[in-house]
Amino acid sequence: MSDLPSIRQRLSRALIGISIAWSVVVSTVVWLSVQHAVDDLLDNTLQESAEILYGLLTLNHAQLPLQGGGSLPAPLHEEHLVWQIVSASNAVLIRSHKAPMLPIVESRTPGLSSVGEDWRVYGMPLQADGRILYVAQVAHVRSDARLAAAGAASGAALVVGLLCAAWLRARVRKEVEPITAMSASVAHFDPLQPGATLMPATRAELVTMHDAISDLGARLAKRLANERAFSAHAAHALRTPLAGMVAQLAVAQRKSSPEAQPHLARMRQAADKLRRVVSALLTLFRTDNDDLHRQEVDISDMVAHLPFESLSVKAIEQARVWADPDLLSAALINLLDNSQRHGATTATVHVQHEPDITHIVVKDNGKGMQPDQLERLQKALDKQHYEGQMGLGLMLADLIARAHGGRLRLMPTDAGCEVDLVVRQS
Numbered sequence: 001m002s003d004l005p006s007i008r009q010r011l012s013r014a015l016i017g018i019s020i021a022w023s024v025v026v027s028t029v030v031w032l033s034v035q036h037a038v039d040d041l042l043d044n045t046l047q048e049s050a051e052i053l054y055g056l057l058t059l060n061h062a063q064l065p066l067q068g069g070g071s072l073p074a075p076l077h078e079e080h081l082v083w084q085i086v087s088a089s090n091a092v093l094i095r096s097h098k099a100p101m102l103p104i105v106e107s108r109t110p111g112l113s114s115v116g117e118d119w120r121v122y123g124m125p126l127q128a129d130g131r132i133l134y135v136a137q138v139a140h141v142r143s144d145a146r147l148a149a150a151g152a153a154s155g156a157a158l159v160v161g162l163l164c165a166a167w168l169r170a171r172v173r174k175e176v177e178p179i180t181a182m183s184a185s186v187a188h189f190d191p192l193q194p195g196a197t198l199m200p201a202t203r204a205e206l207v208t209m210h211d212a213i214s215d216l217g218a219r220l221a222k223r224l225a226n227e228r229a230f231s232a233h234a235a236h237a238l239r240t241p242l243a244g245m246v247a248q249l250a251v252a253q254r255k256s257s258p259e260a261q262p263h264l265a266r267m268r269q270a271a272d273k274l275r276r277v278v279s280a281l282l283t284l285f286r287t288d289n290d291d292l293h294r295q296e297v298d299i300s301d302m303v304a305h306l307p308f309e310s311l312s313v314k315a316i317e318q319a320r321v322w323a324d325p326d327l328l329s330a331a332l333i334n335l336l337d338n339s340q341r342h343g344a345t346t347a348t349v350h351v352q353h354e355p356d357i358t359h360i361v362v363k364d365n366g367k368g369m370q371p372d373q374l375e376r377l378q379k380a381l382d383k384q385h386y387e388g389q390m391g392l393g394l395m396l397a398d399l400i401a402r403a404h405g406g407r408l409r410l411m412p413t414d415a416g417c418e419v420d421l422v423v424r425q426s
Helices: 007-059 139-187 204-255 261-285 299-304 325-341 371-383 392-403
Strands: 081-086 092-095 111-115 119-125 132-138 295-298 312-315 320-323 346-353 357-364 408-411 417-424
Touching: 007 081, 007 111, 007 119, 007 132, 007 139, 119 139, 132 139, 139 204, 204 261, 295 299, 295 325, 299 312, 299 325, 299 346, 320 325, 320 357, 320 417, 325 346, 325 357, 325 392, 325 417, 371 392, 371 408, 392 408, 392 417
Parallel strands: 312 346
Antiparallel strands: 081 092, 081 132, 111 119, 119 132, 295 320, 346 357, 357 417, 408 417
């Protein structure tokens, strides 16, 4: 799985973050607004209660017991508003039964005022003699009312924001599904198969991508068809003359003088090697993994027939490999030719089987490679950066290994060179 960031995850996180931030901001604004509105409402309630009491007390002024600071008779009940009538000398004349016995406000204060953190008071003068009516509310009652109203409103805003975030996330997932479906269609799109098409674009944003990929597939299919046609013609144009050249050199070698025979033998070997390389290249580049002509290959028999005169090659054990014999033979020839060119006189071929893959290990007694050179070549092979990094032999062997679902590995060794040709068996 790629570690690249996901568009869907990034959009989901962004939307969730925005929704939560928006919910918090809205909740805070609602909280402050509701608290202010509740304060105004409670202040208005204080004022209106004072005005109502003012009217009632004025009408019943003669019946009020204004001596001694007692309270009006009333059944036991919970008072959220209390009141006092205070004289000009700041003495409580009469009060509600839960009101303090001392004046709530120390000095005459008409209108709205706060007494510390305990009371919110509204004062209304009664008569010209200095008496004043105070209607007050306990601070914690107001605080509880503010908290209840603001908490309910901001909580509702936060819940709505979270629900919107969940809905937006589900909507993003739904809207990204066409991209996922298009990606799956591209993954299974093989432009070389007759009639292969991409799924139709279901969103306007995907039309350009759909058309570009379809056009690219058509160009690749056309180019590959041209290359295969060229390979077929090249195979006929090159193989026949090279085979004839090898045959003519063999005849010339038999009829030539003893002095010329070594030169003709080297020419014959070079021409034969060229014929095999051309054959392997043409076979490789006109096939893919599904076109390999796999069969059971006897490695010992194949090694025994490899044409090397100055290099002693032997297989360590009898082993069979499921592979394309022409390509595998070309890979071994190129690896062993590398060994010979780097001073090896002997080479061994060892086969090791695992459940799904087979290791064909070629080891020689040549001069080998320095660790830094081996590491550099291995990195180039892993990334398939062949140009300017290595010769035709390693490149061709790696391409053949990859055509068989494997790869080429350069193994560290104390002496000589050891190459592991990995071939997948399924």
